[in-house]
Amino acid sequence: MTTKEKLLALFEEHKGIYFSGEELADKLALSRTAVWKGVNALRSEGYVIDAVPNRGYCLSEDTDILSAQGIQKYLNEACSSIQLNVLPEVTSTNSWLREKANGGAREGCTVISGRQTAGRGRLGRSFYSPENTGIYMSILLRPEGITPDRAVKITTMAAAAACEAVREVSGRPAGIKWVNDIFIDGKKVCGILTEASLGMENNSLEYAVLGIGINAYAPQGGFPDEISRIAGSVFTERQKDGKNALAAAFLNHFMNYYISKDHSVYVNKYRDMSLAIGKEINVISPEGQKKARALDVDDECRLVVEYADGQKDCLSSGEISIRLI
Structure with a gap:
C-alpha cells in the first residue's frame, strides 16, 4: 500500500478520532514528513482532514467519498x-x-x-x-x-x-x-x-x-x-x-x-419485494404492448402473468410497464 492508502485505511477505521503526526508515523512505520505529504494528498482528493494543535489529524465523520x-x-x-x-x-x-x-x-x-x-x-x-x-x-x-x-x-x-x-x-x-x-x-x-x-x-x-x-x-x-x-x-x-x-x-x-x-x-x-405482484401491467415486446395482471414470481424468478383472455404465461425476460404511484 502507498502512504496515502495506509493513512486512509487507518482514518476510515477511526473516523472522528485524532492522531498526532508522531502516532501516525509510529503506527504506519512512516516518517513525519511522509505523514504530512499523505494527509495533503488525501485533502487534494476532497477528504476533510482536520488538523488541531496538540491533538493531531482527524478524518471528518461527515466524509462521504467512495474508497x-x-x-x-x-x-x-x-x-x-x-x-x-x-x-x-x-x-x-x-x-x-x-x-x-x-x-x-x-x-x-x-x-x-x-x-x-x-x-x-x-x-x-x-x-x-x-x-x-x-x-x-x-x-x-x-x-x-x-x-x-x-x-x-x-x-x-x-x-x-x-x-x-x-x-x-x-x-x-x-x-x-x-x-x-x-x-x-x-x-x-x-x-x-x-x-x-x-x-x-x-x-x-x-x-x-x-x-x-x-x-x-x-x-x-x-x-x-x-x-x-x-x-x-x-x-x-x-x-x-x-x-x-x-x-x-x-x-x-x-x-x-x-x-x-x-x-x-x-x-x-x-x-x-416485488412491486408487480397483484398489479395490472403492460407486457412490452417487439410486437407491442399487451395488458395483463401479474400473479406471482415463480421459483425461477419468472413473472407469472394472466392476460385478459385468461391465458397465462411465465416471463423470463423482457420489460413491463406498471403504475407505481
Missing part, C-alpha cells in the same frame, strides 16, 4: 473473495471489467467508480452516471456449469441484494420492478446490467460481469429532463459515509446469496 478502505471496513466474511478497485472515473465499469476478465482476472474482481463517461444500461440504453452522486459497480463472476438461460438468476439475485441494501442503509421502502430495477416512491434509484461471455465448446458461461448503478443522491440541479420524471435517489440528503456503506451492503447481501447453496432464500426475498 476501497471505506468500503472494506463494512464487508463481512462472504466477501472474502472480493478484490476492490475504486476509481474516480471510468468509461463504463462493465467495459473496464470485461477487459480484465478477458485477461484472466479472478472471480471477485470488482471495480467501483464515482463517475462513468459512457455508462450502459439494458437494451443498449445509456445510464446517466454523474460525478460524486452515484455508485457504479461491476463484479466478475465465474460460476461453474451455468448455461446462458440460467444466468438470469445472477441478475435477479442482484436485484434482491440491491433492494435489501437500500432498505438497510436508507430505511426507505424500496421495491423491485421486474426484472431488475429498484424503485422508491415511484422513482427508479438503481439499475442492473449483467453481461456474459460464453464458452464456444460447451455453450456454458465462461464468466459474467454483473453491473449495478445506484443513484445515491440527486445531482445538483436535478436529473436531466429526459429522465427527471422517472429517476430518483436513495438518500434525500447527504449522509455520513452513505456511499461506502451502501456499496458494502450490496456486496454483503449479494455474495451471501451467491455462495449459498439454498437459492430459495433470495427467491423468497425477491418475491416479497
Whole structure:
C-alpha cells in the first residue's frame, strides 16, 4: 500500500478520532514528513482532514467519498473473495471489467467508480452516471456449469441484494420492478446490467460481469429532463459515509446469496419485494404492448402473468410497464 492508502485505511477505521503526526508515523512505520505529504494528498482528493494543535489529524465523520478502505471496513466474511478497485472515473465499469476478465482476472474482481463517461444500461440504453452522486459497480463472476438461460438468476439475485441494501442503509421502502430495477416512491434509484461471455465448446458461461448503478443522491440541479420524471435517489440528503456503506451492503447481501447453496432464500426475498405482484401491467415486446395482471414470481424468478383472455404465461425476460404511484 502507498502512504496515502495506509493513512486512509487507518482514518476510515477511526473516523472522528485524532492522531498526532508522531502516532501516525509510529503506527504506519512512516516518517513525519511522509505523514504530512499523505494527509495533503488525501485533502487534494476532497477528504476533510482536520488538523488541531496538540491533538493531531482527524478524518471528518461527515466524509462521504467512495474508497476501497471505506468500503472494506463494512464487508463481512462472504466477501472474502472480493478484490476492490475504486476509481474516480471510468468509461463504463462493465467495459473496464470485461477487459480484465478477458485477461484472466479472478472471480471477485470488482471495480467501483464515482463517475462513468459512457455508462450502459439494458437494451443498449445509456445510464446517466454523474460525478460524486452515484455508485457504479461491476463484479466478475465465474460460476461453474451455468448455461446462458440460467444466468438470469445472477441478475435477479442482484436485484434482491440491491433492494435489501437500500432498505438497510436508507430505511426507505424500496421495491423491485421486474426484472431488475429498484424503485422508491415511484422513482427508479438503481439499475442492473449483467453481461456474459460464453464458452464456444460447451455453450456454458465462461464468466459474467454483473453491473449495478445506484443513484445515491440527486445531482445538483436535478436529473436531466429526459429522465427527471422517472429517476430518483436513495438518500434525500447527504449522509455520513452513505456511499461506502451502501456499496458494502450490496456486496454483503449479494455474495451471501451467491455462495449459498439454498437459492430459495433470495427467491423468497425477491418475491416479497416485488412491486408487480397483484398489479395490472403492460407486457412490452417487439410486437407491442399487451395488458395483463401479474400473479406471482415463480421459483425461477419468472413473472407469472394472466392476460385478459385468461391465458397465462411465465416471463423470463423482457420489460413491463406498471403504475407505481
